[in-house]
Amino acid sequence: xxxxxxxxxxxxxxxxxxxxxxxxxxxxxxxxxxxxxxxxxxxxxxxxxxxxxxxxxxxxxxxxxxxxxxxxxxxxxxxxxxxxxxxxxxxxxxxxxxxxxxxxxxxxxxxxxxxxxxxxxxxxxxxxxxxxxxxxxxxxxxxxxxxxxxxxxxxxxxxxxxxxxxxxxxxxxxxxxxxxxxxxxxxxxxxxxxxxxxxxxxxxxxxxxxxxxxxxxxxxxxxxxxxxxxxxxxxxxxxxxxxxxxxxxxxxxxxxxxxxxxxxxxxxxxxxxxxxxxxxxxxxxxxxxxxxxxxxxxxxxxxxxxxxxxxxxxxxxxxx
Amino acid sequence: xxxxxxxxxxxxxxxxxxxxxxxxxxxxxxxxxxxxxxxxxxxxxxxxxxxxxxxxxxxxxxxxxxxxxxxxxxxxxxxxxxxxxxxxxxxxxxxxxxxxxxxxxxxxxxxxxxxxxxxxxxxxxxxxxxxxxxxxxxxxxxxxxxxxxxxxxxxxxxxxxxxxxxxxxxxxxxxxxxxxxxxxxxxxxxxxxxxxxxxxxxxxxxxxxxxxxxxxxxxxxxxxxxxxxxxxxxxxxxxxxxxxxxxxxxxxxxxxxxxxxxxxxxxxxx
Numbered sequence: 365x366x367x368x369x370x371x372x373x374x375x376x377x378x379x380x381x382x383x384x385x386x387x388x389x390x391x392x393x394x395x396x397x398x399x400x401x402x403x404x405x406x407x408x409x410x411x412x413x414x415x416x417x418x419x420x421x422x423x424x425x426x427x428x429x430x431x432x433x434x435x436x437x438x439x440x441x442x443x444x445x446x447x448x449x450x451x452x453x454x455x456x457x458x459x460x461x462x463x464x465x466x467x468x469x470x471x472x473x474x475x476x477x478x479x480x481x482x483x484x485x486x487x488x489x490x491x492x493x494x495x496x497x498x499x500x501x502x503x504x505x506x507x508x509x510x511x512x513x514x515x516x517x518x519x520x521x522x523x524x525x526x527x528x529x530x531x532x533x534x535x536x537x538x539x540x541x542x543x544x545x546x547x548x549x550x551x552x553x554x555x556x557x558x559x560x561x562x563x564x565x566x567x568x569x570x571x572x573x574x575x576x577x578x579x580x581x582x583x584x585x586x587x588x589x590x591x592x593x594x595x596x597x598x599x600x601x602x603x604x605x606x607x608x609x610x611x612x613x614x615x616x617x618x619x620x621x622x623x624x625x626x627x628x629x630x631x632x633x634x635x636x637x638x639x640x641x642x643x644x645x646x647x648x649x650x651x652x653x654x655x656x657x658x659x660x661x662x663x664x665x666x667x668x669x670x671x672x673x674x675x676x677x678x679x680x681x682x683x684x
Numbered sequence: 685x686x687x688x689x690x691x692x693x694x695x696x697x698x699x700x701x702x703x704x705x706x707x708x709x710x711x712x713x714x715x716x717x718x719x720x721x722x723x724x725x726x727x728x729x730x731x732x733x734x735x736x737x738x739x740x741x742x743x744x745x746x747x748x749x750x751x752x753x754x755x756x757x758x759x760x761x762x763x764x765x766x767x768x769x770x771x772x773x774x775x776x777x778x779x780x781x782x783x784x785x786x787x788x789x790x791x792x793x794x795x796x797x798x799x800x801x802x803x804x805x806x807x808x809x810x811x812x813x814x815x816x817x818x819x820x821x822x823x824x825x826x827x828x829x830x831x832x833x834x835x836x837x838x839x840x841x842x843x844x845x846x847x848x849x850x851x852x853x854x855x856x857x858x859x860x861x862x863x864x865x866x867x868x869x870x871x872x873x874x875x876x877x878x879x880x881x882x883x884x885x886x887x888x889x890x891x892x893x894x895x896x897x898x899x900x901x902x903x904x905x906x907x908x909x910x911x912x913x914x915x916x917x918x919x920x921x922x923x924x925x926x927x928x929x930x931x932x933x934x935x936x937x938x939x940x941x942x943x944x945x946x947x948x949x950x951x952x953x954x
Contacts, residue, residue, distance in 0.1 A: 396793050397792075397793065398789055398792055398793060400952060418795050421793060421794060421795045422795050424793065426790070426793040428786050428789055428790065428793075429786070430785075430786060432785050432786030432787045432789060432790045433785070433787060433790075434715070434719070434782070434785075434787050435785075436719045436722055436723070437715065437718070437719070441715070441718070445711065445714070445715050446790075446794070448707075448711040448714075449708075449711055449791060449794035449795070449796045450794055450795065451703035451707070451795065493790075
């Protein structure tokens with residue numbers, strides 16, 4: 365990790381977006397007191413993660429990658445163990461477990477061994493277990509990686525509800541742009557251990573430009589096409605990718621004609637020309653020079669409006 | 685929202701608070717014992733191996749060894765059987781799976797005391813060692829073995845077996861925590877062989893070959909076996925019992941320092 369400097373406000377959903385190996389999990393492990401930072405410092409829920417790890421631990425809930433559960437126990441036993449590890453009294457334990465059982469919503473399977481659970485059931489149980497003690501801050505490390513679209517949508521709804529109804533601050537890592545776009549109030553884009561861009565999804569997309577023109581090209585034409593596009597008026601930025609160039613512009617409908625004409629005049633024949641509004645993928649491309657979407661099976665999941673909708677931000681005792 | 689040190693308000697109004705070390709141990713032990721009871725098949729080798737060796741050793745050597753005066757070879761072999769049963773059993777194979785699946789991390793992000801993650805598993809080890817020891821002692825009774833020291837001797841005998849078993853668990857736990865590798869944990873069973881066989885397991889020391897006598901004199905299991913045999917055959921022998929206790933304590937000191945250091949290291953680096 366190098367130069368990760370971020371602040372998350374209480375009551376916020378903060379998206380930490382980056383490809384595999386970018387340093388997302390390392391950052392989460394440091395913030396969750398699992399990994400000691402070699403330099404620098406971090407404060408979570410008002411306490412320093414190195415000096416006061418115990419204070420941090422009782423205030424955070426953590427669902428790490430790959431729903432870590434003991435397969436030989438039942439769902440209910442996992443929840444009971446979790447409640448005991450947090451030192452809940454018998455009465456609190458019963459209430460917390462009942463709430464968690466509702467939250468996990470896996471029916472009678474709660475009393476079956478976890479080895480019989482599907483991936484989606486495991487995630488929901490894992491999420492419920494991480495919330496058993498009513499944490500102020502919830503860390504979700506790639507909560508939907510490997511889930512089918514239906515399970516993914518359920519996890520998204522749950523995260524929104526936790527944040528909206530209970531005011532839980534959520535720190536979410538994801539490699540899915542759709543996910544960050546759908547859930548996060550603010551997004552940091554991390555690449556190679558550094559934060560390369562930070563802001564609300566809307567701000568970040570606005571910074572790319574009002575519209576994006578995607579020019580699909582054969583590889584040998586990419587450099588020439590980029591050079592041509594850069595000379596055009598009303599073009600704000602041109603980014604080369606593996607499959608073409610992406611042009612940011614204030615008015616896509618007007619600019620696309622001049623792009624087509626200029627390319628044709630230079631003897632370049634695109635496979636396709638598309639005008640669309642920018643996505644976080646375009647932000648990522650602009651910041652890092654490459655696209656993430658190739659690894660984004662979440663793309664195309666319906667039902668999730670961009671932006672995170674309205675929620676009541678409840679002031680907590682400090683975010684991470 | 686509470687920011688009082690050591691306490692936080694749970695969403696349902698419950699209070700999350702620090703609990704005592706005994707509660708933490710009980711929490712971890714509850715899970716370990718439960719998973720132990722769910723895999724009784726894992727106990728099978730720990731019962732088959734000592735039974736097999738007990739029968740084979742007696743069949744092969746009883747009439748030969750008993751030519752030396754004053755040796756009851758069945759009583760002589762019961763401590764060997766119990767050592768074969770309880771040495772090397774541990775929850776290290778579960779610990780290494782916890783490491784691999786990330787379940788250990790799930791426990792480490794809770795406020796549970798780090799040392800209790802190991803101590804709780806050791807409680808399950810003690811439960812298993814106690815169960816196995818009872819079975820072996822019962823087998824001895826069936827074979828006609830009697831304790832010179834009576835019921836207190838039997839209790840001490842069981843206690844020594846369990847204490848030895850616990851002391852030995854430090855090896856597999858160390859391997860599990862250092863490597864996080866199930867294959868390495870399985871291989872750690874190999875350390876059992878020199879401990880178990882470079883000893884007066886078959887014959888009293890005075891009947892053993894010279895070099896073997898020397899090696900056995902450095903093996904803590906030698907003193908454990910002799911201490912346990914004294915309870916069976918000789919009555920209360922303070923020196924023999926003291927040496928056995930020292931052998932167990934010495935091994936426990938070494939393996940526990942290794943295991944808890946390994947735990948501290950794994951916890952510190954995630």
